[in-house]
Every structure is written in structure tokens, then in C-alpha cells.
Amino acid sequence: MANSKYEYVKLIEVGDKLMPSTWIVLRTFSEEHEFEKPNDERALKLMNACAKATIEEFPDIVFSYGFSDEYSFVFKKTTEFYNRRSSKIVSITVSFFTSVYVMKWKEFFLDKDLKSAPSFDARTICYPSTEIVRDYLAWRQDVCHINNQYNSCLWMLIGSGMTKSEAQAELEGKQKQDKNEILFQRFHINYAELPAIFRKGSCVFKVRETDSGLSVKRGRTEVVIDHCDIIRDKFWKNHVNILKDK
């Protein structure tokens, strides 16, 4: 086919290739804010279903972790997905995630229409070592815990008649242990017995027959959603393939 004389503008492009031999982590946030407080289980499950579809669609994603309105996807260190171009990886992944979100909405919210077009923003980060990827995931799970504990207290206090600012003042400066006490003493809630999906967030990953602890059919790889601890070593020892270097 013929060429256009305007084609020269193609040259005005600055590269955005991500550093080779590093783990690419993509974190996406929902712009939606009309969910139930402190946790909207249906919204979380819809996000998990989207993450599962995304990990099934893009084979280079090795692990995914989400809570509240965010989800992180870890691409394998050696991925050549879209030639490691950041903008391409960000857009195609988030676009697919968004598509599934809209398409699956009705499965999770039978009684509620999607009012406006939901959207997600995202960015990529590269981590040079497996240790740092684990620390990244530990960080997100720590934040999940800190936020959930705080919000659980906050909304119980609000439910008991306080205004939002009174409740916030009550929690100001309280330590982890104090918050658990508030939940237990005033509301007879044992924090450790709250649903794991709220306390631990959700992990989505591929399990092979050989991985321990989960039953997968012989010779098959399955994508599972779990709410396990990913800060301590145990999980990673049981799933050594996930963050394997090669």
C-alpha cells in the first residue's frame, strides 16, 4: 500500500520499554465509590472474577492480589508481553479487566444496575528481585489489614450512633490491639473471625497438581481464588513455582 507523507510523525515517539529481567507489577484502582461500607462482598467477588478472567487471558501473569478497590498483577520476570512496552501492557490489561467487569456485573448485582461506565486507572512498576516482589505483596496485604481493621471499627461506631467525625476522633491514635478491643468489648466481634476475604484480601493464581494444599485434577492447571496469608513464608514455600526466577 501507498505511504502517507505525514508518516514522519511516527518518529516522534519516546520509548516506554520496561527494564528487562525485572518483575512487572501492574496495580489498578477502581474509580467506583458507591459500594457498601466497610466491605461490599459482592463488589469484591466481582473484582475477583475479573482478576481470574484476566489471569486466564494473559498467561504471563503469575499472581494477582486484590482488596477493596484495587488489584495488582505480577507478570513473570522474563515476560515479553507487548515487547514490555508499559503503555501497551497497562492498557490491554486494564481494558480486558474492565470489559469483564461490565459483562459480569449482572452475575453479582442481580438487583442493581450499572449506573455509569466504570473505569480503572493503573500503572506499572518494575521490581528487580523476587524478595522485593514479595515485599510489595506483603505491603498490599498489610494495607488491606490496616484499612479493614480501621474501617470495621469506624462503621460499627457509626452504626452505634456516632457521627463519622466522632467515630474518627474515637479511633485517633489507637493501636492495633486497642481496635480489636473496641470490636470485642463493645460489639462482641472477634476480629479474627471476620471473613478472610475482608481481612486478608484475595489471591488469584494458577495451581498445578503438584502444588500442595489444594486439590487440582491430575495434569491440570487451574486458576484459584484464595484468601491466604502472603506475608509469611508458608504460602510461598507451598507454591514455589509462582515466583520462580525463570
Place this chain on the structure above:
Amino acid sequence: MANSKYEYVKLIEVGDKLMPSTWIVLRTFSEEHEFEKPNDERALKLMNACAKATIEEFPDIVFSYGFSDEYSFVFKKTTEFYNRRSSKIVSITVSFFTSVYVMKWKEFFLDKDLKSAPSFDARTICYPSTEIVRDYLAWRQDVCHINNQYNSCLWMLIGSGMTKSEAQAELEGKQKQDKNEILFQRFHINYAELPAIFRKGSCVFKVRETDSGLSVKRGRTEVVIDHCDIIRDKFWKNHVNILKDK
């Protein structure tokens, strides 16, 4: 709230801020390929509706141009949208576009279900001057024309009984004028009379009362979809506000 000891990983981030005082152009491509050939009018109109919704959602987009499976969005030179961070701009825009695409699918394809989750990739480019932005848009409209003329011939030849490779061989090395001749002599098609949406692509932009050539209610700004020539000066002289520097 408490901090996580893993928070240090936040520091491992490389900036992706786009150069200030430049026009940001975002181009997105559909990954979908099951449309009618050579042009699927319903698919084009769905894309146009998405572009219109996108331009209405994000006020810093000043112009948008699309054809076939691609759409370009021009952000104003001084935009501070997401602090000019490339990944954020790319993800939120494409995510919103995708959402609308899925939500509006049924309006355009009454008889056809969305088989799989559609997705779009994208990237940003910065252009330092208005002239280069115009050349960029001229380039895309040139490509629209070149592709459409070629594909119109190709699919008429295939429709007349040739195999795809026979039709390709027939068109090999043919000039613009030759292709118009093929259409006219063999198929009695006057290329210039094909629908403008196929020949010129689609422009989506805001029109104010003061802009000439289009009737907009007094004091109102409306987003219009048009299939005009954006290579020559005329359009830009009639719409000087679109690519104004400030």
C-alpha cells in the same frame, strides 16, 4: 492509620510524566477482528459513540478521530489530567472507553451477542507543536483513505469470485487512480460516492454556538460526530478553538 514496614517498595518507581506544554495524543486499537469487511458500519458507529462518551467524560480531550479499529484522542497542551502521568492517562481513558463499548454494544448489535470480552491497547505520544498535531491527524486520515480504497477494491474483487490472494495480486503496485478505475469500470462504483464514514473516518469534537457550519443551540457546547476532511485548512479555520494553544 498505621504504616506498613513494607512501604519502602513505594520508592521503587520510575516516573512517567509526559513533557509539559506538549499535546498529548492517545491512540487506541481494538483487539476485535470479527467484523464485516471491508467496513462494518455498526462497529464504526459503536466506536464513535464510545469516543463521544469519552470526550464528554474527560473535558481535557479537545478532539478525537477514528476509523477502522483505531481511535485517537488529543488532550489539550496544558492539560494536568492525572498530573500528565502517561500510565494513568492511558489506563483511565481506555478503561472508560471499554466500559462504554460493552454497555452500548446492544444498541448497535441487536442481533449479535458479545462473544468474548473486548479489549483495547493504547499508548500516548507528545507533540510539541500544533502543526505536528495537525500532521498527525492528517496522517491518520490519509491512512484511513489508503486502507479504505484498497480494501474496497479487495473485497469487491473477492466478492466477484477471486480468492483473497488473487485479489491481492491484482492490486499489487496499483496507484490510487488505478484502484478508482477498477471500482468504476468493473463494479460501477464511484469511490467518491461511498459513505463518508468509510472514506474520511469520524471526527468527534465540541462545537460552540460561535463555531461556523454547524447549528448548535445558543450558549451551548455540544459534542458532534462528523466525517469531514481534516487534512486541508478549511476545517481548522472554521474551528480555531479546537487546537488553540492556551
Place this chain on the structure above:
Amino acid sequence: MANSKYEYVKLIEVGDKLMPSTWIVLRTFSEEHEFEKPNDERALKLMNACAKATIEEFPDIVFSYGFSDEYSFVFKKTTEFYNRRSSKIVSITVSFFTSVYVMKWKEFFLDKDLKSAPSFDARTICYPSTEIVRDYLAWRQDVCHINNQYNSCLWMLIGSGMTKSEAQAELEGKQKQDKNEILFQRFHINYAELPAIFRKGSCVFKVRETDSGLSVKRGRTEVVIDHCDIIRDKFWKNHVNILKDK
């Protein structure tokens, strides 16, 4: 010649190409701090000589401005010097500047040896329009003036017997006019009569016969050092070729 099996590491490189069609400005700072206060004329003249040699060596530098321990070099908008790779441009320019600095030291400091190896750091910035390049240069000349006025007062006060912190306290919050008054009332110095090299800094640029205001031999281009005002329009009207777009 044979290849090395380790050559794969070449691929691990992230591009640093500067945006095309923008003015590249390189600013370099000296690490040397043992000069006379408030201004060391010999040091300034050595820097000027280095800038002149640099502009003669690299034809794509169209203008250069320096004062105190810094020098800025403006590369033409269309330069393809080292394929616009930032690190290459920065290193070769600063390396050449440094070489000349060491080689010419003795011309300016007859009585003083170079004690340690002088070094300069630098970085590039891209500016999309001529207006912004002019504002950049105006900014540096403004800073030259502000610093010089302050330092002239400071060192006169110190010379008159104050300690450094007493002199700083004296100048705290003083406006431009106040500082000129101090110089005039206490020290009988008319600021406007201080040498232009201190007040205005130094401009180094090519002059052709056709440029007004400076006598250059017929048909020749010469590199001149001048201490003119580059904030107002006059200089740029007299030297329209310097920041020409093409």
C-alpha cells in the same frame, strides 16, 4: 569478527532519546568552590573561553549563557547530535568543556595551580517552544542579577567588618531597591556601574555579517562573548537567526 556469548546484556538498555522537535538545553555546574567573592573575574573568563571553544566544536549549539559557576547550552530544535541520546549529549559536551577548562587554566590563573581535578555535572531539559527557551534564558539572567546584587551587598558588609551572619541578617527581607541603596549610601557604589560580566552574565553565540550591532568580517561567522540583556526583546530582534525554528 566473532561474537561474544555475553552480548545479550546489550539488550538490557532503556532508551534515553530526547523528544524530537524540541530545543535541548544542557546546563552544567562547576564543582569548584574556591574562587574570589563575590565574583572571580578570572574564573568567569575561563568559563567563557570554555563555552566559546564548546560552541565552536559542536555546531548544533546555537546559544550559550553563563554566570557564576554555571553554563547553559542551547542545541537547535532539529539537532540529531548523537541521535538525541541524552546521556551521550551530556557526557561528550561536559567532557569537552572540562578538557578545555584544564588546558586553558594557566592562561587565566598564571599564579595559581589547579589543586585538584575540576569536574562539572550537567543535565538536559527539552523545551517545546521558542518562547519557553527565551523564558529559560531570562530566568537564568534574572537569577544572575538577583544573586549578584545580594552577594555584592553581602561581601561589602562583610568587608566593612560584619560577620557573615550579621550581614545576612541585615539583608533579610530587603527589596531590590533597598539593596541598591545600601550599596550607594554606605559604600558609594552605583550598582548599574558594576562590570556587566557580573550583572548580566555572559552570552556566547555566533554572529554573521548580516547581524546588526557587532562588526564581523564580510562573509564570516564569528563566535562572540557578550554581556547583553537577553530578557528584553531587543537582543533577539537583532539576532533573529539564533532561535530560528528551522
Place this chain on the structure above:
Amino acid sequence: MANSKYEYVKLIEVGDKLMPSTWIVLRTFSEEHEFEKPNDERALKLMNACAKATIEEFPDIVFSYGFSDEYSFVFKKTTEFYNRRSSKIVSITVSFFTSVYVMKWKEFFLDKDLKSAPSFDARTICYPSTEIVRDYLAWRQDVCHINNQYNSCLWMLIGSGMTKSEAQAELEGKQKQDKNEILFQRFHINYAELPAIFRKGSCVFKVRETDSGLSVKRGRTEVVIDHCDIIRDKFWKNHVNILKDK
């Protein structure tokens, strides 16, 4: 001090911070080409002296390797030198190297003046793992060997009366072993007996008392220049501190 109204241009700057937790390697090339062929021992020794001064000046450089007209500097993985800004690291290092080069020239070239101002270009690369840094260094030493063997043959053939293109044709397609044969059969040169500085290049690094194989005074760190093999493990086992991760 007062501010300038032009200061806004400061904002137009795109970050060039290098990825944290990666090894930064800076490679610099000389622009000088008038040395003796195939190897100019004095020029190599001058480069080595500059590398030694550079490693002494910048404590974050942990290893340096050079041959012919190039030198590589490895900064430690955790360096915060100039806040990891690529342009600053490149400029200050190369500028210092250049200064020393000019200042020490006379020590090595007693009978030869520096004709023009020597200059060096450079760029940085980040490597995420120690293995890749070792492969990088192995690559450069491999290239040193390949080039030196080829050039040794080439210049012996030229010395024996061939033109340069005859000599090049003679070597075309020759394997490593063939080239050693040419040297031995025709010129009675045992390649392995050529000076190590030519065959292996030069390593510059810090040695502590505790490192094996080199005698350093008790409690002291010394910078040594050596011509050892850095492809095989032995060197790195004897100097485990050099590429230690922390």
C-alpha cells in the same frame, strides 16, 4: 532571596532517575584516535590512572574495567549517588575522568603534546542482578580478547608488507585458533605471551587486607590495577566483597 517570574520553566523537566536496587554501569568511550596500533601502552596506562583516580574519588564505584578506548564503572546496587539521576552521574563521572586525563597526560606522554581537547562520551545502564553484571563484564573482556587477537594479526600482516585491505581479506572468516596459528607460524608470536594488559584489559578495584591474593597493608583499603581474568569464577570467589548485594 527574591524569585524570578521565569522560574516556572523549572517544572518542564522529565525525570531520569535510574531504577533503585539495580547495579548502575557507566561505560565511557574516548573520542581520541591517534594512538599507536594495535595497542598504545602509554594511552592504556593513562586511562588506567584516570580510572584509579575516579574510583578513589567516588566511593560508590565498586569495580572498573577498561581496554582500548573504553572504560566501564560499576556503581554499587544501593548507591544514592546524585539521587541516582542518570545525567548527573554520567556528567560528573566523565567530567572528573576527563580532568584527570588532561592533568596526567604529561606523566605518560613526555614527548607528545595534547593536540586538541580530548573528550569522552558515556551512558548508564542498569542491571537487576549480580549475574548480569558479571555477564556484562565478561562480555567486555570477551570483546577485548576478540579485538586484540584480530588487531594483533592485522597489524603484523600490515607490518609484513600487506595493505590494510589485503590483511583484512586474509583474516576474513578465520577462527580464533587460525589467528593464533598465523601469529605463531608467520611471526613466531605466542599469543598467550603477549602482555596481559593487551589480552585481558585492566581491572581497577579496591582491595582490603582480608581479600586473598594481593598484599595490602593491615587495616587498609587500596585501589589496585590488575589484568586478571574476570570471566571465570576464580577472581570473584577471591573478591566476594566487590559485587556483594548490600
